Amino acid sequence: MSTNENVPHEKTIDNSLALMREGYLFIGNRIDRYESDLFETRLLGEKVICMSGEEPAKIFYDSERFQRKGAAPKRVQKTLFGENAVQTMDGEAHIHRKLLFMSLMTPPHQKRLADLMMREWQKSIGSWQDTEGIVLFDEAKETLCRISCNWAGVPLKESEARERADDFSDMVDAFGAVGQRHRKGRKARRRTEKWIQSIIEDVRNGKLEADEGSALYEMAFHRQLNGKKLDAEMAAIELINVLRPIVAIATFITFSALALQTHPKYKEKLQSRDERFLEMFAQEVRRYYPFGPFVGARVKKEFVWNDCEFKKGMLVLLDMYGTNHDPRIWGDPEEFRPERFSDWDGNLFDFIPQGGGEAEKGHRCPGEGITVEVMKASLDFLVNKIEYEVPGQDLSYTLLKMPTLPKSGFILSNIRQK
Template identity: 80%
Template sequence: MSSNAKVPHDKSIDNSFALMKEGYRFIGNRIEEYQSDLFETRLLGEKVICMSGKEAARIFYDTDRFQRKGAAPKRVQKSLFGENAVQSMDGEKHIHRKLLFMSLMTPPHQKRLVELMKKEWEKAAHKWGTYENVVLFEEAKNTLCKISCDWAGVPLKESEVKERADDFSDMVDAFGAVGPRHRKGRKARKRAEKWIQKVIEDVRNGSLEAEEGSAIYEMAFHRQLDGKKLDTEMAAIELINVLRPIVAIATFITFSALGLHENPQYKEKLQQGDEQFLEMFTEEVRRFYPFGPFVGARVKKGFIWNECEFKKGMLVLLDMYGTNHDSRIWGNPHEFRPERFEDWDGDRFEFIPQGGGDPEKGHRCPGEGITVEVMKASLDFIVNKIDYEVTEQDLTYSLSKMPTLPRSGFIMKNIKLI
């Protein structure tokens, strides 16, 4: 008999297929069925504990109990994160590397990126007036690729923008994919690593000038705890881990437009320039719409929680999507209601669209502030700087596809600058 006799066990021999089929709802479906915050299952032949909710998040982000080393499958490292990157590090080495990322995400860095974004949106809108229609996701992806490279100090020709943006996007798309979509992401990563490695080498040998404090400079000359510089391959991987998530904000921008389209009653309030409401609307987009489905870690040392034995080395998945839709935290969680953030207390274990806990010490995304500011600037642009019509299209999105997006990418037509 299992040592976790009181813990619900999934009846299937292996649930890998069910995970691919149910996607974002895989953990939540079973949490509801078993009326428990956690359950045990098998994925790819391995025993796994899946859990959801605020208390589960609090436990999951306890670095004394969990580590990231060995949690991300090689297939995810080879497409999304890069092998042995910051996401798979722990302890002092992780904190040291994470501080490098945090130094690039400060308010002045955020401000500069947002200013570049505003200028690019304005430029893009002048062109859009001549197009029959525009797919917002594609435009956002290309724009974010262009400004993130400019901001980071990475040279990028206009003719290369779409190809590089597609590669960054394909790495993200490969996360929950098998077959051709996954292979496409791996090829995209190889191309991007080769490109960025060359740029790092150029900065180090002086053939490319880089400004001190810029992302390219800091990655090229970052020293590890042992005093050695990162090798060029690792420096490239980590620089991609700065650029790729910025390009991924295109998904949130697309869902922002969808949120506005599906809830037009909020347009007037957004037009009034209320900064607080703009932030509330943005946070509700991040809570309501699907982004990260779940996150994994391994048990660092055995412990018992909720009558469940967490054995050393065991893989544990935390349900990000389910926690953001937990009715105990969020009243009527499947309703889009920005007002819920008016008196929200800022608990970092309740609201985890990009991970939970403290970004400086833990594994919460260091680029969260950038995400929110870029989303706010983009939403303000969509609401207050352009007029457009939403053409007949398929705006549905599948929760079984990880990551997901409105199927049409959000098509706009008859765009005019206001």
């Protein structure tokens, strides 16, 4: 029996299999069933509180109440984040490390990446015109791998761009995976860490020159609060934490193309190059389509909220997908409607596709601005720079697999320059 008598709790011994089966909908299904913002369950043998909505997000991102240390399972650290990376840190050390990431993701950096993306997209047209068709997701991740390395100062041979892009992508794909997909993600991480660590070491011993201000330079020479440099392995892990999320924007670009295909009425508005509408469309893609399913933290010190006792050390999961589809926040959340962002106030807790709260001091993704700018450049390219056909294919995606994507990866054919 739960100690939280007034809080809905699952009667099953363990819900790990249900989580794997229900994916993005696991938390939301139970929030609806219990008509409550939170419930208690067991996952991998431990008691867990799951929450969804704006108020729970405010609580969850309160650093006095929650910490990240010990929240990310080792299997996620060994694939997605890297072990003991910035996502697992707290307090002053976290803020200090986070400022390093923030310094690399300022508006000028965002603009440079968006410009690089547009340039690379336009360079691709020639080769695409000579093919039967392309898979947008594959092209996007390779292009993003190329521009993120270029921007960060990481040398990347043209011949290995596809393989490195696949490795970055496999780390992300392993997030909710077991078996083969998980093993693939671990192998990808080991390969990528070895590659980036050797580059960091080359920069430190003068074999390779890195421009001051570049992500490579800043990670190689970053000093912690104790004045010491990160060891080469840790510097590599954090540099990967700059590059990997940029490659992951391929998912949002693919869903952007799907949104254009499913809602053609918005094409005209996007063709008018209305910057404000372009932003609204990109934000609605981030709200509507699945990206991160949920995020975890541990209770830092005991407190009670909503009749629920949060005990020190307890794992709590916040439903990102469910919060972005909460009907109390978003009227008709299952409708794709960019106009809803025309009067959105920038609330830090009701729209959380890449986490909530403040990026500077908390655990919201510092690369959100980069994501939006790169998406906008890619949307502009798809609408205003090329014409293409969408041949018959399976564009469905499942919410039961985390992360997810349209099954075909979105095939474009008969591509030509406008």
